[in-house]
Amino acid sequence: MSFLRIQNIHHTYFSNQTAATALADISLDIEKGEFVSFLGPSGCGKTTLLSIIAGLFPPTSGKILLENKPLNADSDTSIGYMLQQDYLFPWKTIEENILLGLKLIKKDEGLERIKTLKLLTEVGLGGTGKMYPRELSGGMRQRAALARTLAVDPKILLLDEPFSALDYQTKLKLEDLVFETLKSFGKTAVLVTHDIGEAIAMSDRIYLFSPNPGRVHKTFEVSDELRELMPFDARNHPQYPILFQTIWKELESLEY
Amino acid sequence: MNIDQLHHQYKSSLKKENRLIRLYQILIFLVFFSSWELFSRKEWIDPLIFSSPTKVWQLFMQKLSDGTLLSHSGVTLFETVLGFIIGTLLGTVLASLLWWSPRLSKTLDPYLVILNAMPKVALGPIIIVAFGPGFPSIISMGAIISIIITTIVVYTAFREVDPNYLKVLQTFGATRTQKFREAILPASFPTIISTLKVNVGLSWVGVVVGEFLVSAKGLGYLIIYGFQVFNFTLVMLALMIIAVFATIMYQLVELLERKLIKD
Ligand SMILES: Nc1ncnc2c1ncn2[C@@H]1O[C@H](COP(=O)(O)OP(=O)(O)OP(=O)(O)O)[C@@H](O)[C@H]1O
Ligand SMILES: [Mg+2]
Numbered sequence: 172m173s174f175l176r177i178q179n180i181h182h183t184y185f186s187n188q189t190a191a192t193a194l195a196d197i198s199l200d201i202e203k204g205e206f207v208s209f210l211g212p213s214g215c216g217k218t219t220l221l222s223i224i225a226g227l228f229p230p231t232s233g234k235i236l237l238e239n240k241p242l243n244a245d246s247d248t249s250i251g252y253m254l255q256q257d258y259l260f261p262w263k264t265i266e267e268n269i270l271l272g273l274k275l276i277k278k279d280e281g282l283e284r285i286k287t288l289k290l291l292t293e294v295g296l297g298g299t300g301k302m303y304p305r306e307l308s309g310g311m312r313q314r315a316a317l318a319r320t321l322a323v324d325p326k327i328l329l330l331d332e333p334f335s336a337l338d339y340q341t342k343l344k345l346e347d348l349v350f351e352t353l354k355s356f357g358k359t360a361v362l363v364t365h366d367i368g369e370a371i372a373m374s375d376r377i378y379l380f381s382p383n384p385g386r387v388h389k390t391f392e393v394s395d396e397l398r399e400l401m402p403f404d405a406r407n408h409p410q411y412p413i414l415f416q417t418i419w420k421e422l423e424s425l426e427y
Numbered sequence: 428m429n430i431d432q433l434h435h436q437y438k439s440s441l442k443k444e445n446r447l448i449r450l451y452q453i454l455i456f457l458v459f460f461s462s463w464e465l466f467s468r469k470e471w472i473d474p475l476i477f478s479s480p481t482k483v484w485q486l487f488m489q490k491l492s493d494g495t496l497l498s499h500s501g502v503t504l505f506e507t508v509l510g511f512i513i514g515t516l517l518g519t520v521l522a523s524l525l526w527w528s529p530r531l532s533k534t535l536d537p538y539l540v541i542l543n544a545m546p547k548v549a550l551g552p553i554i555i556v557a558f559g560p561g562f563p564s565i566i567s568m569g570a571i572i573s574i575i576i577t578t579i580v581v582y583t584a585f586r587e588v589d590p591n592y593l594k595v596l597q598t599f600g601a602t603r604t605q606k607f608r609e610a611i612l613p614a615s616f617p618t619i620i621s622t623l624k625v626n627v628g629l630s631w632v633g634v635v636v637g638e639f640l641v642s643a644k645g646l647g648y649l650i651i652y653g654f655q656v657f658n659f660t661l662v663m664l665a666l667m668i669i670a671v672f673a674t675i676m677y678q679l680v681e682l683l684e685r686k687l688i689k690d
Contacts, residue, residue, distance in 0.1 A: 227597060252598040254591055275596070276599075
């Protein structure tokens with residue numbers, strides 16, 4: 172039995188005039204500890220699918236099972252969600268921000284608190300706990316957002332283009348950091364990205380989506396060799412450009 | 428050292444500019460009061476209607492020593508501060524209720540528009556009949572004048588909070604109360620403070636009009652009484668005191684703003 176099962180998800184957005192189908196017949200399984208990516212042109216429903224997995228709204232039809240149980244976002248914190256921007260609360264200090272999730276379930280004291288503050292050091296933000304988000308750079312803020320997401324110890328992490336607002340160098344460094352952190356905690360993760368290179372460098376498997384309505388067009392397995400490498404090193408591996416070309420051609424073919 | 432010198436120059440030019448502005452401000456003040464005095468003495472303006480600064484000052488000293496001024500000012504200040512606090516608080520609570528229930532807010536929308544367009548002081552006579560001619564009526568006037576506009580402005584601010592903050596909270600399994608406390612309310616603080624500033628002015632209007640109508644005590648009563656016995660020095664005195672108190676209240680709100688919003 173798979174860790175996360177996504178079964179026959181359909182989703183249609185309704186409004187007064189229109190009914191826009193964003194997702195059709197999505198089924199996929201993700202194993203524990205895997206890192207998978209959703210890749211595809213703009214508007215093919217990646218964010219919609221991620222929001223549904225996160226339980227932000229129910230799909231029009233279909234089922235999501237985490238460890239064989241249906242998900243209920245309102246009652247647990249087994250899903251961590253990271254957005255394109257950090258959305259740190261500007262009126263809270265970094266420390267208060269990363270303790271937010273625990274505060275909501277009244278566990279922000281004692282051992283949990285110490286563990287969380289240690290997390291801050293692990294993402295390279297030691298000593299910034301008393302600062303406000305506006306005093307940090309974009310990359311530091313995104314790292315703080317990662318710490319906030321990890322603080323509640325989610326079973327699965329959903330990352331919706333978390334690096335796309337960053338400059339290239341920061342992005343490469345952060346890819347390595349996120350990769351390493353998630354592997355060390357043995358977390359399962361789903362990454363949405365527009366960047367083919369990022370998908371190859373970070374994931375074990377890549378789902379390519381096609382638009383109108385969003386479907387899984389093709390699945391690419393990343394070779395064991397590339398998987399083992401840190402994202403930065405993977406980008407320099409001889410197999411990297413080959414897979415890149417394959418996915419690129421496939422993506423091109425979708426445009427017509 | 429060149430940089431130091433330039434910095435020094437910059438600082439002194441800044442100081443000079445500030446001093447100049449201060450000077451002009453004092454100048455306006457002096458010109459206003461001295462020409463008022465002069466015009467009144469030369470009878471270029473009717474001294475019976477416009478009085479004069481010295482007469483106002485004499486009356487001020489006299490009323491201060493017989494204690495009547497203190498009691499009238501105290502009453503009005505008390506009513507205004509209370510009206511202001513109640514108005515702002517109820518307005519914010521009402522806005523929270525509307526945020527809580529979208530259905531309620533849609534239902535009440537046209538009524539809010541009507542109530543907002545309505546001149547609240549026109550309700551004065553009804554309020555006085557309902558609550559009796561005393562404190563409660565006047566405080567209600569001070570409050571009612573700001574409730575609806577506070578509700579509308581604060582509710583709009585609640586709705587404009589970036590939904591992504593709520594998304595973050597939702598993935599942590601936050602309840603609606605928690606979303607309100609952690610995101611909606613703190614994100615709206617700047618708007619709430621700016622409505623406070625508007626409400627300072629509004630509460631004075633409500634209370635003074637209330638005192639006009641009840642005509643028993645307070646600065647509004649002094650104005651109406653001075654008008655009836657044609658003692659315009661008294662009217663001017665009351666106006667001056669209102670101006671001073673309103674300014675102090677406004678400054679206090681600004682102090683609060685600096686305390687609450689660190690940006
Ligand atoms: N709240 C909404 N109401 C109506 N339609 C929506 C809504 N959100 C998304 N859509 C539509 O659903 C489709 C999929 O949107 P979605 O945001 O999931 O795409 P995406 O793959 O994440 O795109 P991008 O790569 O640009 O982020 C789009 O056609 C979009 O217009
Ligand atoms: Mg998207």
